[in-house]
Amino acid sequence: MFKFSEENLEKIKQEFKKYPVKKPVVMKALYIGQEQNGYISGEVIQEVAALLEITPEEVLGVVTFYTMYHQKPMGKFHVQVCTNVSCMLRGGYEIWDQVKERLGIDNMEVTDDSRFSLEEVECMGSCGTAPMIAVNEDYYENLSKEKVEEILDSLKNTN
């Protein structure tokens, strides 16, 4: 059974101060739940709903609307490759193919060892420093094939 840790519960309580009602905290609570649980499970949804005094359906509605909430476990390193126009013009698809081949997985798939997952993302706001990839929360910009190899090598050796 999923329960928020004491520390995370405190974080969520702090968020309540920002808004006149509890419901807006749902986005932050889901982020915290995703971080603690690894992904948004049905139990996370139930727990968030109980905490915010809204229905689980309302929470599920939010989960399915936004692309950054995952309803299945993703890899330890979630690699996001932008292929939108500005990146595409500067080699975004070459990098997409390179990462796909190197990791041996396709869009929204996870490697067998659960270390990597891959996502083709829409514009991340790095058009001036294209092409780019993001790994979890970090941006890597102005990429070349060699730089991508280096990044993936270093992740492979990171615990």
Place this chain on the structure above:
Amino acid sequence: MEKIVLPEIENFHQIDVYIENDGYKSVKKAFGQSRDDIIDQVKRSGLRGRGGAAFSAGLKWSFMPKTDDKPKYLCVNGDESEPGSFKDRQIFEFNPHQMIEGTLITCYAIGAKTAYVYIRGEYHKWIKLLQKALDDAYDKGFVGEKMKETFGTDFYCDIYIHKGAGAYICGEESSLMNSIEGQRGYPRVKPPFPAQNGLWGNPTTINNVETITNVPKIIEKGWEWFAGIGEPKHPGTILFGVSGHVNKPGVYELPSGTLLTDIIYKYAGGVPGDKKILCVIPGGSSMPPLRGEKLEGVKMDAESLREVGSAIGTGGIMVMDEDTDLVKVLARITHFYHHESCGQCTPCREGTGWMEKVIKRILRGEGSTSDLDLLISIATNIEGNTVCALGEAAAWPVRFMITRFRDYFEERVSKQINLPVMNKVHSMRNTAFPVADITK
């Protein structure tokens, strides 16, 4: 040329450096004037929204009710998801305090006690940078209840960051409000407009990050000064984000009305390999594209761009050289809008999907000339038939790309129509489903 939004001062993002350079003085000056005075100055300055619609900021503020019977809110829009747009992150990183100061002045002018800065979820780094700046400003007593003491006024307001979670549509103002309220980011039907019925049914104003960042300088130096910069009908500087096939992509702050060719060749270093330009999208991917041979004399401001059949949008200039595959570009753009359609309105939800399918057919080399007309027909059926402007954002690139580059697309669809499926449907209608005799 003086920079307003991104001044070239080292470590300007640090609160001490910002204060040394007369930071948080404009807000003090503003508190010495009446709310109406502030709105009037911003109106006269001619400051227009930098988020896409280029609507007068002062006029927008004046729509807020003058009474204080309901709480009022300000939303600062930093969702920045339009492909080709990457300017707001520069403000979060290099000039967060001027944005905070602008937020304070705006809150005072419209009578809001709470401001939410909505930032897209992918901007983890920039959210942290802005949060640090906000924490510093709170500590120094520039934001929150301590403002009363610091500035010696009755007015105070709080600023909070609301983190998005990956949805382009949340940059649309009513969708942004729904997202802050903790709902799916569906745009709302207007009217009622946010100034009457916004966050939790209360009066709300939504301004872009760049718009807000201009405000302190207008108060400091006066509206006449601001109105004198660039084009009179769209004054001030604009952050132009140049991307694609240029030697020096990046954000350039330049007076409105700067020549598009100057931006591309003088500032962004021209096209690699001195290739010719095939196409430029001047304001982010949803704006009508311009042909490469028609760039001479095009000025970058809302009015001038309207005259040449495009729009300023977010000032994201995407440059494509002569070797670019425009069908692929259009397919990618259409895929984006299909992916980002919220699904509320049928013309957009279905239309974007069909446009993507038809363009991908052309991309595979299986298109026909009638496909081009079919695409224009789908696009025109989306436009104006949706709750929000995503309909137009999806339809414009398709309609204008095909009409303006008709020759280019015609070459790619040389085959004539041959749709056995279509014939099958016709024959079925005549045999299996005879038309009912209504005379009986």
